[in-house]
Amino acid sequence: MAVERRPETDRPGAVDRRTMLRGTALAAGGVLLGGALGVSAAAPAAAAAIPKVYTRSDWGARAPKRAVQVLGQGPTHIVVHHTATGNASDTSTSHAAALSRSIQRYHMDHNGWNDTGQQLTISRGGHIMEGRDRTLQAIRDGGHVLGAHTANHNSHTVGIENEGTYTSVSPPGALMSSLVDTCAWLCLVYRLDPQEAIVGHRDYNATNCPGDKLYSMLPELRDDVGTRLREQLRHLSRHVGQELTLEELPTYPAAPRSERVATFYHGPAIGELDTTT
Secondary structure, three states: OOOOOOOOOOOOOHHHHHHHHHHHHHHOOOOOOOHHHOOOOOOHHHHOOOOOEEOHHHHOOOOOOOOOOEEOOOOOEEEEEEOOOOOOOOOOHHHHHHHHHHHHHHHHHHOOOOOOOOOEEEOOOOOEEEOOOOHHHHHHOOOEEOOOOOOOOHHHEEEEEEOOOOOOOOOOHHHHHHHHHHHHHHHHHHOOOHHHHEEEHHHOOOOOOOOHHHHHOHHHHHHHHHHHHHHHHHHHHHHHOOOOOHHHOOOOOOOOOOOOOOOOOOOOOOOOOOOOO
């Protein structure tokens, strides 16, 4: 897999094209509003794709030790991880929140990192949680919060932690459904081809992460995300009155019980090329 290839930059004149499409989308009358997530009519493309994401405030995150680093350019790849923890039966939102707090506590207090390493976390109940500080804001802005989840590749990858250990068992359906939603959202925001952009941690580092079973499901995940993207583009195209592609979309995305865990180590997360933890 050619995981190092970066997407083509915008063509000359593309900004004017997006500006025109933005006006057309506004004329659609806000038909793609995501009211529960506070999405305005100025962001129809994002509203069509955004899953429910619980913010750091929702799950009770601690403040990072210092300001996180935000890059102006978005990531080129989406790295799928598993937490390498127990396959909990609790699918509640409160459990998902406790999981996020446990991960953050381990990363900050045990690893000595600035904050949670990954940008997003999905629980076995399918609840999607914001990870590292300012992740949702960076996605809204089309940028990238520099994390600590894939050694030597953190500058161009967004990491998704999936609760559980998937060496021999498959993730539950709720988790996989949310993973499809999350990857489709990120691919739409950053104009990524899921066939090239979605990778496993082991594609970059010497690790078994995200487990043999989940890793074997990545081709199906890429196909499902591609199908979802095509559906979203068709939906948006109908409302703006012309066929759209990922390259033509405007760039103004928008957002939206405790279990003791022994370790969250699933392979190299930072390397000598990384500038932050």
